[in-house]
Amino acid sequence: MSFIDHLEALRWHIIRAAIAVVVFTTGAFFAKDFLFHDLILGPSRNDFWTYRMLCKLGRLFDPTGPCADQVNFIIQNRTMSGQLSMHISTSFLAGIILTFPYLFWELWRFIKPGLYPHERQNSQGAVFFVSVLFVLGILFGYYVAAPLSINFLASYSVDASIENQIDLQSYLGTLTTMTLSCGLVFELPMIVFFLAKAGIVSPEIMQVYRKHAIVVILVIAAVITPPDITAQIIVTIPVLLLYELSIHIARVVRRGDTARLNAKLSQ
Template identity: 75%
Template structure:
């Protein structure tokens, strides 16, 4: 009767013998890329056709005083008896200065929206390509990766769009050095600020998943993260200062969720470490049983 170790070695050898060639890997990767590209094109085309919603409601929403974020701040100001949190109008005008500017902006914005909406499917295709190369226990430990990566991306994107971007746009576009100077913001500049803020927050919110995979690979532990917590706080403050306007309130609003994500990542690294130790102990116990048998 074959021992568990012998069965494992035979299965490992069979798997290595059935490995795909380099050309087969390239062919598989090509089809993953094609399917992902088709998904992006479909979402981008849908966004391009929904021009009124895309620009009037979505893109230009933070440029109007009736935007959801401004209304919530106004309600907060009323509750705190602080009229400064309410705004009746925005202090800038968005304009286009190039002949083909609006058409170009329409196409590029549709492509960006296609990438954003297709991100879960893009990551799923990447995961389908990587997954066959993982060991069974690695696949089991990474179960739900596509869901959580997509969920964190969506949370970060919503936070950037509804919190970080409106604060930055309102501060930068209404800031004046002299009352006689009127702020007339170029459409390209406005869109660049909006997308940069939103996408930056979306990717920053992936910190827990990044720590999860690094902890799985043994490249980081919760002890290291606790040891360098003060350094991490400095880095987080710098990141918040880069992606927000030079306004203390905006930086605090962006810094707090990133700090919360860092603390959550420490907990994730601790759980991963404990499970890794339990798995190694179980393997040692199984091997010891095989030797004694």
């Protein structure tokens, strides 16, 4: 294919992806009650699933003790067009999240014809695993990381006379940042897989720099969570497990490449 033909193919991939985003964004826009009342504002209420589970967990250790700190703050809007702007931007973000598997599939369809046959074979299931890891990261961010952050920041006070009245944009920024950050961090195994295939990363390198990786993971957890040691530990543990899984993936890639090389030499 010529350069112009490649651009034409890319154009149609972009058009199909844009149509999918517009369709899901429109659906999210009209599902305003579910999007905002049930999803977006869910972590701001005491009956949210995560808070109820934490309450039940606390009762296992102390049946008569109180539950975790209750969410106690007011979300408010200070600008005339603030709620409309948030409605549009949040609907667009929801459209991006919902169509992420399809967007990656369109990107993969554009890249795949340029790969060698063995590269296509080695990358089978890439769309599935990337999508699954992203969804797991989004769910972890929404049900674990974001509620813990919101609960801590909303209940923190320097003086009892100061009432927490959180701006809508600030609340949405915290929720979306935590959720999307976890969705991207959970892609670590797939990133390592492709880097190992390219010969850039090896299991030996990852094992040697494991201590450095732990420090980096702790820093990332500190950035995307509030200064609450409990929230940082809860976020750090699954990322460390993903790092160990990535070492195993790199080892499997190395073993497969060595087996193929020996098979070629034996021929």
